[in-house]
Amino acid sequence: xxxxxxxxxxxxxxxxxxxxxxxPMPKHVAFIMDGNxxxxxxxxxxxxxxxxQGFDKLAETLRWCLNxxxxxxxxxxxxxxxxxxxxxxxxGLMELAKQKFIRLLEEQENLEKHGVCxxxxxxxxxxxxxxxxHIARAVVATRTHNKCFLNxxxxxxxxxEIANAVREMAxxxxxxxxxxxxxxxxxxxxxxxxxxxxxxxxxxxxxxxVRLSDFLLWQTSHSCLVFQSVxxxxxxxxxxxDAILQYQLNHRPLQKARDQHREGQALQQHEADRACVADxxxxxxxxxxxxxxxxxxxxxxxxASREERVQDFLGALQHxxxxxxxxxxxxxxLA
Amino acid sequence: MAIVYEFxxxxxxxxxxxxxxxxxxxxxxxxxxxGQLWSRALTALIVPIALSFPNQKNIVPAPGKRVGRRYRWGxxxxxxxxxxxxxxxxxxxEEPRYTDIANLVVWCxxxxxxxxxxxxxxxxxxxxxxxxxxxxxxxxxxxxDLEGSKQLSVExxxxxxxxxxxxxxxxxSVLKVxxxxxxxxxxxxxxxxxxxxxxxxxxxxxxxxVTMLDSLLRESKSTPDPDLVLKFGPVESTLGxxxxxxxxxxxISLPSHVDVSYEDLFSALQRYASCEQRLGK
Numbered sequence: 001x002x003x004x005x006x007x008x009x010x011x012x013x014x015x016x017x018x019x020x021x022x023x024p025m026p027k028h029v030a031f032i033m034d035g036n037x038x039x040x041x042x043x044x045x046x047x048x049x050x051x052x053q054g055f056d057k058l059a060e061t062l063r064w065c066l067n068x069x070x071x072x073x074x075x076x077x078x079x080x081x082x083x084x085x086x087x088x089x090x091x092g093l094m095e096l097a098k099q100k101f102i103r104l105l106e107e108q109e110n111l112e113k114h115g116v117c118x119x120x121x122x123x124x125x126x127x128x129x130x131x132x133x134h135i136a137r138a139v140v141a142t143r144t145h146n147k148c149f150l151n152x153x154x155x156x157x158x159x160x161e162i163a164n165a166v167r168e169m170a171x172x173x174x175x176x177x178x179x180x181x182x183x184x185x186x187x188x189x190x191x192x193x194x195x196x197x198x199x200x201x202x203x204x205x206x207x208x209x210v211r212l213s214d215f216l217l218w219q220t221s222h223s224c225l226v227f228q229s230v231x232x233x234x235x236x237x238x239x240x241x242d243a244i245l246q247y248q249l250n251h252r253p254l255q256k257a258r259d260q261h262r263e264g265q266a267l268q269q270h271e272a273d274r275a276c277v278a279d280x281x282x283x284x285x286x287x288x289x290x291x292x293x294x295x296x297x298x299x300x301x302x303x304a305s306r307e308e309r310v311q312d313f314l315g316a317l318q319h320x321x322x323x324x325x326x327x328x329x330x331x332x333x334l335a
Numbered sequence: 336m337a338i339v340y341e342f343x344x345x346x347x348x349x350x351x352x353x354x355x356x357x358x359x360x361x362x363x364x365x366x367x368x369x370g371q372l373w374s375r376a377l378t379a380l381i382v383p384i385a386l387s388f389p390n391q392k393n394i395v396p397a398p399g400k401r402v403g404r405r406y407r408w409g410x411x412x413x414x415x416x417x418x419x420x421x422x423x424x425x426x427x428x429e430e431p432r433y434t435d436i437a438n439l440v441v442w443c444x445x446x447x448x449x450x451x452x453x454x455x456x457x458x459x460x461x462x463x464x465x466x467x468x469x470x471x472x473x474x475x476x477x478x479x480d481l482e483g484s485k486q487l488s489v490e491x492x493x494x495x496x497x498x499x500x501x502x503x504x505x506x507x508s509v510l511k512v513x514x515x516x517x518x519x520x521x522x523x524x525x526x527x528x529x530x531x532x533x534x535x536x537x538x539x540x541x542x543x544x545v546t547m548l549d550s551l552l553r554e555s556k557s558t559p560d561p562d563l564v565l566k567f568g569p570v571e572s573t574l575g576x577x578x579x580x581x582x583x584x585x586x587i588s589l590p591s592h593v594d595v596s597y598e599d600l601f602s603a604l605q606r607y608a609s610c611e612q613r614l615g616k
Contacts, residue, residue, distance in 0.1 A: 022337070022344035081615025159582060163545045166526040170533040170540035180530035185523050210610070214582035221519065221575045225586070246571060249351060253570045257456055261515065261575060268520070 002103045003150070004114065005056075005063040013237055017068050020241060023248045026201035028072040029065060030223070032215055033058060035207030035231030042231070048092045053233040055100060064237050066148060068244070072197060074151040076215045080126065080160060094131055097154065101134040108141060115147025121193035122156035123164070136328035151197060158217035165191035168317055177313040181276050182306055185265055190314055194219055202247045206232045206239075222258045224250045277302045355569070359590060405445055405479045411601060412447035416608040419562035421450035423513075423584070425576050426592055427568030431459055435592045437470040439565075441478050442597050444508040446604065450558060451510050456574035458514035467512065509558075515575040522579055525551040552579050560584065563607045565600070567592035585610050 009017060033054055040050030058075060065073050077097070083090060104111070104118065111118075120135045127135070135154070168191045172178040178187075189195065199219045205212075208229035212220070226243040230236070277299050412418055422443055424436065436453060443451045453460050453467070460467055525548060532538040550556075560580045564573075566588045573581065587603045589595065 018336075018340045019343045019347065022341040023348070079615055084614070084616045157582070159545045159549070159579065162522065162579065163543060163548050166529055166548060167540050167543040169526060170530050170538075170543055173530045173533050174540050180527055180534045183523060183527045183530050185519050188523060188526060210586045211584055211612075212581060212586075213615075217578040217582060218519070218522075220573070221578050222572055225571050225573065227586070245351070248348070250569075250571050254572055257570075257572070257574055260457075264515070 002100070002107060003059055003062065003118075004066065004116065005059040007063055009064075009067050009237070013067075016241055020244055020248070021069065024251045025068065026070060026224075026244065026247050028074070028198055028200045028202075029070050029243075030074040030076075030200040030203045030216055030220065031058075031061070032076045032203070032205040032213065033232040034205060034209055036233060038207060039231045039233040047089060048096070050233065051093060051096055055096065057233050057235050061235060061240065062150065064240055068240070071147065072149040072151070074121075074153065074194070074197070074200060074216070076153045076156070076213075078122075078154045078156070079214060080123070080155055080157045081214070083126070094128055098131050098134055101131070101138050104138050105134070105141065111142055111145065115145045116142060117145040117147075117149045118142045119149065119151045119196065120154050121151055121161070122154045123160060124155060126155040133328050133332035136325040137332060140325050140329050149197065151194065153215065156193070157214040158212075159214055161193050162188070162218055164193070172313045172317070175316070177316055178309050181272065182310055182313075184269055184272065186269070187310060189218070190310075191317065192218065195314075199223060202226065202243060204228060204240075204243045206230055206235060222254055222261060224254060273299060273303050273306065276306075362590065363594065408442060408445035408597070409447060412445075412604075415604055418447055418604065419607060420448070420559045421452065421561045421563075422448050423452045423454060423561040423564035423576065424592075425564050425566045425574065426453070426455040426460075427566055427570040427572070427574055428591060428593075431455060432593050433463075433467055433470040434474065435595050436460075436467065437474040438478070438597075439592065439595060439600060440471050440510060441474045442600050445479060446601075449508055450561075451508060452513050452561060452577075453510070454513040454576050456515055456576075458516065460512045461514040461516075464512045471510070513577065518575045518577050518579075521552060522548075549579075563587065563604075565589055565603055567595070583612060583614070 008014075036050040036054040037047050038050075039053065040047050043050075062073060065071075078093060082093070118138050120139055124132050124135060165188050169178065169183055169187065173180055194216070200216060200223050202224045203212075203216065203220050204226050206228050208227070210227045212225075224247045226246045228239055228243065230239050277295070280302070281295070281298060424439055424443075426436065440451050440453065528551065529538065529543055529547070533540055533543075560582070561577065561584045563585050564576065564581065564587070566573075566586060568591060571588070573586075585607055587606055589599055589603060
């Protein structure tokens with residue numbers, strides 16, 4: 001399969017994998033695959049060759065992740081900022097992406113066998129139409145697979161993703177599906193492009209840069225960040241093991257921080273619901289103060305109705321997104 | 336077989352912990368040893384009168400020396416190719432030491448950094464900001480020989496309220512004390528604000544974009560995003576530090592803020608100066 005290299009680990013690699021797996025393992029790893037162009041300069045080849053080798057390395061890394069039972073991987077393939085690059089380079093990258101997605105579609109049987117689900121996160125409307133259609137076909141074809149997940153961030157920046165999530169919530173308010181008081185951290189998370197995935201446990205950036213470059217800023221607030229100096233096309237199984245080891249060393253404190261944050265979130269939501277109920281009772285009540293039990297009942301009812309509203313809204317949002325992709329595929333079929 | 340792997344894993348992690356502890360221990364020993372050496376040289380060369388040796392660490396330089404240091408630190412800042420406009424000090428350790436953090440803040444300002452943010456993921460600094468302020472003013476006096484209120488203005492990001500605890504008339508640097516509430520919660524509050532505007536038909540959903548959200552999340556137009564975050568402590572994570580603002584921030588890790596030295600800070604700044612940001616190009 002072109003996107004996931006075939007092959008097994010050798011003896012020593014398998015041994016190391018088994019030792020690592022005795023400890024906590026990340027379920028979702030995100031990669032910023034940086035260093036293709038520096039690699040090309042180093043090897044004195046064309047930039048495009050650097051990107052191609054970068055893709056091959058992605059295929060190999062996905063194989064290693066599967067061997068290590070890491071079933072979800074998110075990669076930063078193309079940022080909205082990358083459109084600033086020279087026309088030649090951008091066109092080259094679009095062409096590479098197109099070829100890879102076409103190849104992917106030719107390997108449908110293999111994808112089904114391995115249960116690979118491909119998702120593309122980003123503002124697809126910024127891409128050339130033919131690439132949009134190929135992407136839509138790949139995503140729709142693998143939608144129901146559930147053994148492993150590959151999320152490709154293409155025409156993506158985190159700020160755009162967050163702004164888009166706020167826009168979607170505003171759309172929900174416009175459509176009368178939710179109220180502005182329903183807006184919460186959890187709801188915003190569900191409106192991001194990555195809503196179908198858990199937050200990454202581990203974020204790896206190669207080539208020695210120590211910044212996030214607008215990648216998954218919301219989702220990685222409590223993830224383990226590992227910055228490695230190796231260039232992406234030179235990434236090795238041992239680099240990956242090193243990163244996982246870092247994750248294991250940070251596992252407990254991060255778990256504690258995450259749990260604490262979640263508790264804080266739940267408290268916030270509870271307080272917000274209480275405030276809304278108090279407001280409602282004030283406006284619709286008959287002036288007499290309610291006893292504690294009635295107030296508690298009102299709170300439970302409010303929470304239940306809010307959750308129902310939110311579920312309906314998220315269903316409508318998912319439908320909107322699915323329709324966008326299906327429309328693209330039917331356009332492609334007609335063309 | 337699984338038991339064997341688990342045993343090897345346990346051994347591996349014990350070794351890694353020992354390794355980490357040894358490194359910390361060596362670093363502290365080396366620091367103290369160097370410190371004593373420097374203090375002794377200073378005493379021998381500059382202060383002819385013999386001071387009592389046991390108090391070497393507590394030697395307080397003469398006022399002239401403090402002014403000398405202030406100018407040296409300022410010169411150090413100018414010597415760097417680039418200096419961050421806004422530095423974040425992320426304390427990812429359980430027990431913060433206020434004196435060390437105050438030192439860091441004072442050094443950052445002396446070197447010429449305009450905005451300094453202090454953050455911990457338990458909100459400790461936010462709750463104890465008056466204690467932090469006192470400590471900073473004390474260290475300013477101690478390290479820079481400046482009258483308390485001349486050098487810095489302190490702003491506390493307060494959710495929703497506009498309360499600003501301004502302590503100065505002329506400010507050269509701005510200190511911000513941050514907690515996790517300034518991160519995702521602020522973004523959610525901005526989202527609620529925009530949705531309310533849509534509910535009241537003042538805006539449509541299509542009006543909402545990155546620029547609009549950014550202007551809501553920026554307390555003032557002049558405050559830049561953090562260029563550099565120094566993370567103190569062994570935990571490799573941003574721990575909820577301003578998710579929106581850190582898209583291009585460089586992250587440099589330092590082992591601990593406890594007994595941190597000016598040299599530690601300066602070498603991190605030197606590292607920052609050599610980073611190349613391509614901004615997508």
